[in-house]
Amino acid sequence: MMNDQEWWRGAVIYQVYPRSFFDSNNDGIGDLPGVTAKMSYIASLGVDAIWLSPFFTSPMKDFGYDVSDYCGIDPIFGDLADFDELVASAHHHGIKVMIDQVLNHSSDQHPWFVESRNSRNNDKADWYVWADAKPDGTVPNNWLSVFGGPAWHWDSRRRQYYLHNFLDSQPDLNFHNPVVVDTLLDTVEFWLKRGVDGFRLDTANYYYHDLEFRNNPPKEEVIEGSIGVRLDNPYAYQLHIYDKSRPENIAFLKRLRHLLDQYPNTTTVGEVGCDFALETMAAYTQGKDKLHMCYSFDLLTHDSSMTHIRNTMETIEAGLGDGWPCWSIGNHDVERVVSRWGKNHDMVAKGKIYMAMLLTLRGSVCLYQGEELGLPEAELTFDQLVDPFGIAFWPEFKGRDGCRTPIPWKNEALGGFTQSAQPWLPIADSQRSMAVSEQEGNRHSVLHAYRDFLHIRRSHPELRYGDIEFLYNDETTLTFVRRYKGKCIYVAINTAEQDIILPVEFTLSPITLPEAIQSGYVDGGTIILPPFSILLASILD
Incomplete structure (x- = not known):
């Protein structure tokens, strides 16, 4: 592997x-x-x-x-x-x-920021993202915080704004430094x-x-x-x-x-x-x-x-x-x-x-x-x-x-x-x-x-490392194939609360699933997927 x-x-x-x-x-x-x-x-x-x-x-x-x-x-x-x-x-x-x-x-309680906000000319003055206000005192631009409102907070000591993409107590570090x-x-x-x-x-x-x-x-x-x-x-x-x-x-x-x-x-x-x-x-x-x-x-x-x-x-x-x-x-x-x-x-x-x-x-x-x-x-x-x-x-x-x-x-x-x-x-x-x-x-x-x-995933390298090819889907059903080093696993998933019947073009050998997992099964040229079930099967041809 x-x-x-x-x-x-x-x-x-x-x-x-x-x-x-x-x-x-x-x-x-x-x-x-x-x-x-x-x-x-x-x-x-x-x-x-x-x-x-x-x-x-x-x-x-x-x-x-x-x-x-x-x-x-x-x-x-x-x-x-x-x-x-x-x-x-x-x-x-x-x-x-x-x-x-x-x-x-x-x-904002990190010692780096405590020093940075202390003045504009200390050793860490540009360790964070500082910007002057616009002439009318408003924020430097329209950037917004993920947590709501402007992404800028006024600091009265430096008389500048600092950038915070999240809380105003989380000032952004200056990666350009x-x-x-x-x-x-x-x-x-x-x-x-x-x-x-x-x-x-x-x-x-x-x-x-x-x-x-x-x-x-x-x-x-x-x-x-x-x-x-x-x-x-x-x-x-x-x-x-x-x-x-x-x-x-x-x-x-x-x-x-x-x-x-x-x-x-x-x-x-x-x-x-x-x-x-x-x-x-x-x-x-x-x-x-x-x-x-x-x-x-x-x-x-x-x-x-x-x-x-x-x-x-x-x-x-x-x-x-x-x-x-x-x-x-x-x-x-x-x-x-x-x-x-x-x-x-x-x-x-x-x-x-x-x-x-x-x-x-x-x-x-x-x-x-x-x-x-x-x-x-x-x-x-x-x-x-x-x-x-x-x-x-x-x-x-x-x-x-x-x-x-x-x-x-x-x-x-x-x-x-x-x-x-x-x-x-x-x-x-x-x-x-x-x-x-x-x-x-x-x-x-x-x-x-x-x-x-x-445990099943660990036992089948196809599921961990293999390529994937999608075959079919609707809103609640999905089928695909995982391939790795000449071995193939067919996967069919039903997330609906009713049975799904699908045709299948491969010869399949179902992988036995433990009782905790609802399993689909093969019936001739079709697969039957009970509600909320999955079929895993090795492809034989």
Whole structure:
């Protein structure tokens, strides 16, 4: 199969949101020792790697995505010794460790920014993106923050505006300053020296801005429901060509790759969110001299149709060249997939079939903690919210807290997440009955379906490395073939609640699926797909 240098190709990466995984010290917040304590559980899933959301020192205004020390562990999560123990435990279980890198912006409490805002002529004066006001005192241009409103915040000491693509407490670093780039790469190398196997790069296309501060043009058409578009947020009304996805990004990604190449068997996956995500994924991963892989928001929308899935896959396949995709149908920023895609249906069955679909597509995969339990979105009241994004846009958008509630390990009041402390987010009533302890003894559970299907994926290199050719789809049905080294697997997926009968032109030998997964079957020259089922079969001719 692939050599050790390319372990990431076709890998399944399990995203751990440490605050909500397991609380080891009974303070109501998950921590790094909690992740280590549950490493055997993670290993039992059959994943190749974990991706740890930020655990760096932070004032936690955006829950760790506002970093105040890139080489420090926030005390609520533990310390460097705890991190080293986590890495050692993961490696003992054969699991790689990837960590989030939030390089685009820091916290406004980072010492770099504290010095930068102090004057216009100090050593770090140009480490962040500063701009003068217009003659009338207004903001430098029309750039907007993802979190709403202008992307500029006035600083009375410097009497200038600074750029923030997200919260105003998250000032953007100035990547046009080579000293900034060198320093950030030094922080990346700090973690490489501690044994990490790779990085998930937050907002990987935001690093550079247009030096002329030109205004973004308006979008000609704003379609609600398309990727990343909500009409309650003015950010959706611009074509973001000057505030992100700038061509200078490419040179930085090459420098980053050169650094990682000095540490064998390491990898990167970049988060790309923009109007041209698929094209950007191709540009960032082609040539084997930039990112190893990217993932976009294309499967994080509300469109679960098989037409959308096929169109997305074929578009990226056509333009990716020798680049490599990584797909996700859920993460810490979007509504949980069984709620987003499974409304008004059997969520357990939906959770299984969308998992099977994701794990049979070409590319690497990111699974978000709790997906293996089929957890729905937690319904929270306004007074329970802590997410600044959700608070700002309530009630049209309820924020990201509903997908970040603690993992239920046991069917009890505190979910086995903590012993007696009040959890930082409430344990969802709708999730307790889906606890790990409840699903372990049920061979038909979503948890067993995930474990079993991940084993199948590992057992068939065609599903991990093979080419893909789509054959047929309608809104609820999808068929395709995966080919690798002379072997072929036929895949047929039914996401509808009724039987589907399809003709098939191949001679098929069905692959036996475990009882947790609803399987289709072959009947002469047709295949029968029961509701929410998948057929895997070797092609014999």
